[in-house]
């Protein structure tokens with residue numbers, strides 16, 4: 001899962017910039033971002049809150065057009081969302097009018113990836129138990145906790161088996177144990193299905209544990225500060241947390257992120 | 273469960289008993305000339321008299337039918353129009369001032385014109401009720417639809433939904449609550465407009481009953497008519513609320 005040169009390029013940010021028009025004038029959110037994601041890569045994006053990570057992902061998902069440069073997916077400019085790019089949204093987007101089971105089944109009832117009802121039920125049961133939601137299969141999301149909604153959103157996205165996963169802080173609302181579970185589950189799914197992933201996270205440990213490459217972005221406007229190769233081969237297990245290289249990498253990345261965080265603090269206190 | 277229902281019923285009855293007591297009190301206090309306020313029991317007696325001998329039910333039915341038909345037609349038109357306005361911002365910019373202009377016109381003000389163009393028969397009354405229901409419903413619909421967050425549509429898109437599937441499986445479920453609210457608002461407005469619409473030479477109907485009674489200064493009949501309107505409107509609203517509760521079990525809070 002490392003970015004060897006023989007791997008096919010799946011996604012490319014080519015000098016991508018994005019500015020929003022606001023009442024106060026142009027607001028630059030993303031500035032000249034340039035990198036590519038190869039087949040089988042696991043990219044983790046890390047950077048201070050509000051810097052433009054979600055915006056970056058939205059452009060690859062197809063919800064937003066760059067105002068400069070190009071975003072390519074499979075060598076063609078991204079032109080709207082598609083089922084080959086599964087998205088786990090920061091706000092979950094669990095459908096409140098459907099039960100937990102119906103939420104997981106939603107994608108499987110669509111023409112694009114319809115399966116026989118028996119298989120659909122089997123897939124639902126599988127993810128219900130993996131996500132620890134079996135007891136709530138027939139509840140509506142209003143009865144779920146934040147962490148449960150997040151797991152439901154993950155299950156719904158996994159169920160249609162997209163080759164490319166865009167995950168926006170997918171484990172942010174989970175307790176440490178559940179979070180570790182979900183991380184390991186993701187690694188298993190990747191090993192079995194060979195997906196390509198772009199994951200946004202605030203956790204340096206999570207980024208190192210999961211990713212093959214870590215993209216550290218600057219405070220707004222988001223530029224690439226540094227791209228770091230993670231030296232651990234897959235399959236990985238939790239023992240890598242104990243490795244000395246892990247600790248060194250963690251301190252190094254933390255320092256990068258902290259300096260951007262400080263830059264952001266300075267920025268906001270200036271503008272106020 | 274059962275005891276709970278009884279308790280709720282009793283609690284609901286208190287304000288009514290209070291209102292009747294207040295009614296007696298005002299009458300007995302002498303602040304108002306008692307001949308101008310029929311006693312509650314006199315009104316109740318009048319109610320039974322009208323019910324048995326004057327065909328009160330025919331009036332109730334005539335009005336209920338008009339209101340129901342006017343609201344159904346009005347909302348049937350308001351749903352697609354409100355939806356388009358809520359969904360397509362340019363359409364909204366275009367139509368907003370005009371909708372607000374017509375909405376601000378009290379339907380009563382249109383009655384002379386309606387008589388000129390539609391005569392004085394059933395169609396004319398329907399037109400006024402349709403007008404009232406349409407403009408109140410359209411506002412509720414487009415306010416509601418324009419507040420639908422794009423998040424759910426985005427989720428469906430990333431799961432592979434086609435335009436049609438998004439419409440059927442995401443937009444319709446998100447629109448149902450607004451249709452129900454529009455129905456409830458329109459029903460309220462339509463009952464309010466009823467008397468006006470029955471001013472157009474109606475033979476029967478609660479509005480006509482009140483109208484005729486006022487010509488002869490039959491205060492007790494007016495009271496009966498008013499109470500009947502309130503009661504039928506209340507029952508219709510309760511039915512709609514029950515339907516809403518069924519359809520919207522998933523909502524965080526029941527429709528208020």
Ligand SMILES: Nc1ncnc2c1ncn2[C@@H]1O[C@H](COP(=O)(O)OP(=O)(O)OP(=O)(O)O)[C@@H](O)[C@H]1O
Nearest residue numbers: 020022027029048049050051052053054055056090
């Ligand atoms: N439609 C918009 N118009 C104007 N500004 C916007 C718009 N959408 C986002 N922004 C701004 O863009 C910036 C980046 O937002 P974004 O959601 O990408 O941040 P983020 O890096 O994902 O942050 P977090 O880690 O908190 O999720 C924010 O400052 C936000 O206010």
Ligand SMILES: [Mg+2]
Nearest residue numbers: 053054090168
């Ligand atoms: Mg974000």
